[in-house]
Amino acid sequence: MTGVLVHRGPDDAGLWDNGNVFLGHRRLAIVDLADGHQPMSTSDGDLTVIFNGEIYNHGELRAELKEQGAVFQTDHSDTEVLLHGYRQWGTALPKRLNGMWAFALHDRKNGRLFCSRDRFGKKPFFYALGPKNFVFGSELTALIQHPDVSRNVSRRALQKYFAYGYIPAPLSIYEAAKKLPGGCSLTLDIATLDCRIERYWELVLEPFERIPPNPEEEWGAQIRELLDRAVQRRLMSDVPLGVFLSGGIDSSAVTAFASRHLPAGQLQTFSIGFDEESFDESAYARRVAALFGTNHHTETLSLDQAHGLLNECVSRLDEPLGDSSLLPTYLLNRFTRRHVTVALGGDGGDELFAGYDPFRALGRAKLYQSIFPRPIHSAIRALFDRLPVSHGNMSFDFKIKRTLRGLSYEPRVWLPSWMGALDAAEIEELFAEPVDLEDLYSEAITQWEQCRQTNLVDKTLQFYTNLYLQDDIMVKTDRASMMHSLEVRAPFLDADLVDFVRRIPSEYKLRHGTTKYILKKALEDVLPRDILHRPKKGFGSPIGSWFKNGTLALDHGSLPGLKNEFIQRKAADHRAGRSDERALLWNVYVLKQWTRAAGDASPLPAAA
Secondary structure: OOHHHOOOOEOEEEEEEOOOOEEEEEEOOOOOOOOOOOOEEOOOOOEEEEEEEEEOOHHHHHHHHHHOOOOOOOOOOHHHHHHHHHHHHHHHHHHHOOEEEEEEEEEOOOOEEEEEEOOOOOOOOEEEEOOOOEEEEOOHHHHOOOOOOOOOEOHHHHHHHHHHOOOOOOEOOEOOOEEOOOOEEEEEEOOOOOEEEEEOOOOOOOOOOOOOOOHHHHHHHHHHHHHHHHHHHOOOOOOOEEEEOOOOHHHHHHHHHHHOOOOOOOOEEEEEEEOOHHHOOHHHHHHHHHHOOOEEEEEEEOHHHHHHOHHHHHOOOOOOOOOOOHHHHHHHHHHHHOOOOEEEOOOOHHHHHOOOHHHHHHHHHHHHHHHOOHHHHHHHHHHHOOOOOOOOOOOHHHHHHHHHHHOOOOHHHHHHHHHOOOOHHHHHHHHOOOOOHHHHOHHHHHHHHHOOOOOHHHHHHHHHHHHHHHHHHHHHHHHHHHOOOOEEEOHHHOHHHHHHHOOOOHHHOOEOOEOOHHHHHHOOOOOOHHHHOOOOOOOOOOHHHHHHHOOOOOOOOOOOOOOHHHHHHHHHHHHOOOOOOHHHHHHHHHHHHHHHHHOOOOOOOOOO
């Protein structure tokens, strides 16, 4: 199991057991290189932990624990802070942590295993509970090495994959395996295998009741201070470190604040560019790098070069992921790892501050539904389907057709309908069986209905932060980085910053059609205006064009349990320019590559 995770931890390996509990670890050494070996135990052997991630407030926690009488054996290992922190605070420990983590801690005296995952699920935690064993690991590739973990694919998870473009927690692609959701802890009674999962944190939007006379200035100052502190915390490293720089608002802000805490010219920044203009942002990145005097590195790739690395990237996924920005993310991490071991990125900014295009569409969507009765929606969709197909990154026709598709449904499933590869009716056709809409979109519906606020923006924010961020963005970032043994840190997901931003009313995040309004106001004295207000490009790849011109093609093999005629018809429509089916074709391509890599031991389920 640890052998297949060498890419996640190439620097060290450790095994520990006491006869019925077995812990294995692969280490990517970042902090306290000399003393950070794992599994790590307390001097009396009562507690043993394996840990993946970084605790950014470990210095403060160490000082507090020393005052309580804890005696540390290491110089500055954050792993040891978990041991003494658990001894002091028990299962309340995760509430005190600011960082990213997945850990499992053996408590010998109480006969239990205590496991936890960070608030947003930045670090993965898979597990399988059987009648005789509890098996866990950082990737499904490790989990299925255990002979007691079945490789039968979950048909329900597969349907959700086509509905969302990812598989939401707690589901995994395998029936036998689950994901511990972000913000949750798991306690296992070792003798009885009784397993209890508790949520220690969730993002709750609770707007400030008092709006200050000058919210842009007051809240802006606090955002700058908290983001600056979050970046500074994440510069903690005993190995070379850099920043991903796309030239967008979020990565540029991280670069700006990081440059304040390092000597001039020492900060390294990284970007990749493409020779296709609609997918290239490297000019913006160079401008920001010059502004803050970073040691900037750019790799420009032809689309042929990018395509040549596609199979290498996709075949290493532990479960299918339908986000096509996986490829440029993989390429960026590959390039960055040649120079550094740790990189800071801008993940989380769009989700917390309402930065995505669907936020702008909400008002128009509500107006559309109030004017046009649902029975004529299909006719309107058919009219707009006649628009010429463009395969540029986030083209106008792609966005408007996706928007109209979602509006065929009620508001609580707009978002997955806009973002998924197929809508519910198409999934029924693909799987050749009825689909329960409530079950298909159960995670999205839960986020929509549990939001304490009634406005559409807050409900959309909750969907993005609690579902899309965890199960798509964090998965993509983790897999693409760890394939190259690179650690990626997200300052925007700092616990203190998130706790403040969740209280800013949504009308200051999306204001008069301006996305990320309060963040842009906060950064007016930090970043130039043309960077703050440039159009959002996104981190895309030209899969639409590749599928159309034959650069990328689906093989003729069928997928068991799926209607191959449906897929082939959609592929033909795409090649002929009759419709844009890039999302479906990509999802099918990834699924086929994953199935091939997983082998015959991971059969797709036949229809019920």
